[in-house]
Amino acid sequence: MRKVLVFQHVAHKILGTLNPTLKEHGLRMRYVNFERTPDVHPSVEKYDGLIILGGHMGVYEADKYTHIKVEMKLIEEALKKQIPILGICLGSQLLAHVLGASVRKHAEKEIGWHNINLTAEGVSDPLFSHFNKTEKIFQLHGDTFDVPASAIHLARSEQCPSQAFRYGDKVYGLQFHLEVDRPMIHRWLDNPMNLKDIEESNGKFSVDDIRAETIKRIEHSMDLSYQTFSKFIELFALPPRPILLGSHHIKILK
Secondary structure, eight states: OOEEEEEEOSTTOOOTTHHHHHHHTTOEEEEEETTTOTTOOOOOTTOSEEEEOOOSSOGGGTTTSTHHHHHHHHHHHHHHHTOOEEEETHHHHHHHHHTTOOEEEEEEEEEEEEEEEEOHHHHTOGGGTTSOSEEEEEEEEEEEEOOOTTSEEEEEOSSOSOOEEEETTTEEEESSBTTOOHHHHHHHHHSHHHHHHHHTTTTSOOHHHHHHHHHHHHHHHHHHHHHHHHHHHHGGGSOOOOEEEOSTTOEEEO
C-alpha cells in the first residue's frame, strides 16, 4: 500500500477533504504533528508522497519554530526521491523557500473567499484542467512568496500574485485552501488568532460575511478539491526523471 507523510503544524489545520480522497484511492497516511512533538525528526525514506499543511508560523521564524529547519531538510530529501509533494499555505511557502525563492510577510492579509486567476500555464496544467479561469477559493494567510525561478507559475490573485506553482511534474505549492469544508472554516473563524486578524482589518473582513459566503461557495469548492486532489494522487504513477533543483543547493536529481 502506498504511504503518504503529512506534516501538521497546528491542531485546526488538517487534511480536510484530502483525507477521504486519499483513503478512497487506497493511500495510507502518517501524521507528524509538529505542534505536539516539535523536536521529532521523521524520515521520508519509506514514503511515496509528502503533504505539508498550513500554520500560523512563518518560514523566517525558524529560530523560534525549530521544526521548520527539519521540514526544509526533509523537503529537499523528498525532492531528491522525486515523490509527489503538495504544499498548502505554509507548506507552499516552505517549498518555495527550499527552491530558492523569497518568503515574507505580505502587505495585507487574505481572509475568506477571494478570486484565484489561472495563468496560461495554469489553464493547461493537469491539476487545474477542471477549473474555470477564475474561481473563488478560501484564503487564510498573511505571508507571501515569490514563485521559484525553476517553477511554473499557475495562479495569482489581485492581492497576492503567487497563489500556485508547479516544480517538475510532481511538486505543487498552493497558497489557497482547497482542502476546507464548512466545519473547518467555522473552526478557523472561531480561532482567537484568526478572530484577532479579522477584528484588526478595519471592516475589510467580517466573520458573518465569510460564513454567509461559505454557504454559497463550499459545495463548488469541495467539488474542485475532490477533482484536484484525485489528479494529484495520479502523480504517484509517474516515473522519476532527471530534474534540476533550482535553489542554493543546486544539484541534478538522478
